[in-house]
Amino acid sequence: MPAQPRAAGDLAEKAVPKGLAAWQGRGVVKFHKQEAAGVDRLHRTLDVPQADRLSNIRQLVAAVRDGIEHAGMLLQLLDVDRRHFLYYRQAAVILGLVEFNARGDVLVTSLGQRLLATSEGTREERQVFAEAVGLARALRPFASFFAGEPLDLATLTRRLEVLTGLSRTTAERRAQTLIKWRRYLQGPDAAPGGLELGDPAPQIEALVARHNALVKQQTLLWLMSVEPRKFEAIVAELLKAMGYVDVEERGGPLDGGVDVVATRMDAWGHRARIAVQAKRYAGPVGRRYVDELLGAYRRQQFAEALLVTTSEFSPQATGAAHGEPNLKLVDGPKFVDMLAQHGVLLRVGRYGELKRHGA
Structure with missing residues (x-):
């Protein structure tokens, strides 16, 4: 009988035994091909997203594109702890926004590039996210929910318990994440015939935050060389x-x-x-x-x-x-x-x- 897959918490502890910077030394995060394959093959309890903010997933994909690798800078950029960083990394993989080359380096996919070509918070961005959700093999059990099936929190929680074997408390947290994703994909309510204008502030703030993270990373690497x-x-x-x-x-x-x-x-x-x-x-x-x-x-x-x-x-x-x-x-x-x-x-x-x- 094949070995049973690890639970989500076990994987997180295995992946980061002594903190995020322990992955590759020098405080630099490297994404390994075997980790990518592991995420794809995992039991469906791990396939249920744990990263609440799609905007943060976008920021992580942009950080990969911009070459931000330092553990501390990534945690600052996303404003998360080490455990939650793993959730966002996993979500980016599940959505097909990043992939791994033969050397195990992480790359932004064509779908990820399309996402970054949109403005944050716009209808175009939501359309790309919706396409990513629809293409994600791990999210197929929830296709009807993302298509608009009217499920309240309690019903979605029970469905997750049955599908995954998660405890009620954990299933409820995952259900809340799915609900937040669908709410984001639906977009803000607009008056019929109203003009939808994108707010450039989030995109500008995200751009400055990534620029500053990269500058800090370069400064720290320079300091290590003096x-x-x-x-x-x-x-x-x-x-x-x-x-x-x-x-x-x-x-x-x-x-x-x-x-x-x-x-x-x-x-x-x-x-x-x-x-x-x-x-x-x-x-x-x-x-x-x-x-x-x-x-x-x-x-x-x-x-x-x-x-x-x-x-x-x-x-x-x-x-x-x-x-x-x-x-x-x-x-x-x-x-x-x-x-x-x-x-x-x-x-x-x-x-x-x-x-x-x-x-």
């Missing part, structure tokens, strides 16, 4: 831009676990010294660096400690920092956000788009 001392100097520059004073670079073999020292002044003129360790890493920063910084923080009686990296932190590092209110961990995406916020390396343009200084 010399460690250069990275420490950029951290020091950011602290100055944030209002810290007496900023001193200490980096070197005898730095004692502290690369930069700075002083924070509060509104009353009180001074608090801060110890900063800067790690220009590609892989996750482990617990030893948290312990090292905490040791220096306590021995030298700093008021605060800050550990900055171009990558991410291991679960052990995050756990060690938990419960230490005066220790802050700053990963790569957050660091680039802070650079942009304070005008270091990057600046904000007229439309909210990020630019390099001097560009």
Whole structure:
């Protein structure tokens, strides 16, 4: 007897054992051909979409087209956590908007290109989404529902329970997703004979968001390529831009676990010294660096400690920092956000788009 397929939760845990960035190192998301085939062959419980927003599926397809691969940037762009990112990735595959080449790289399909050629929220976009739903083999059991069959939430939930064996609570959540998809495909109510005008704001906002995600990704890749001392100097520059004073670079073999020292002044003129360790890493920063910084923080009686990296932190590092209110961990995406916020390396343009200084 063939092995039974995994449940949805099992697949999510298997696909991302230690976070989204664990898939390919350097915090870069790569979609593998075997994952695509797995999604296509899965038990129908996984075929029922879990990604509520079709607009987010569109944004993910556009991100693939634009070359946005960094895990943190994708999560920021879609405003989702790691688990929900998997749902949107799966939905894009089910709808046939992305596919995988022989090397396992993800590509936008012709249907996906047609979707991106439409304006967001328009009748033309809804028509392409409706075509994708109609062509999706996994969604055939729900064809009558998308064609207009009048099913309320309770009835659709019961149908899903029978079709998939899902629990009532889980089936109800999936039913709510299907209802949201159909509502989006039906479009807003319009007065008979009324003029339908598209709102360009969502498309403009999405374009700026993708542009900024790509700029942040490029900035982070550049930061990972600079010399460690250069990275420490950029951290020091950011602290100055944030209002810290007496900023001193200490980096070197005898730095004692502290690369930069700075002083924070509060509104009353009180001074608090801060110890900063800067790690220009590609892989996750482990617990030893948290312990090292905490040791220096306590021995030298700093008021605060800050550990900055171009990558991410291991679960052990995050756990060690938990419960230490005066220790802050700053990963790569957050660091680039802070650079942009304070005008270091990057600046904000007229439309909210990020630019390099001097560009």
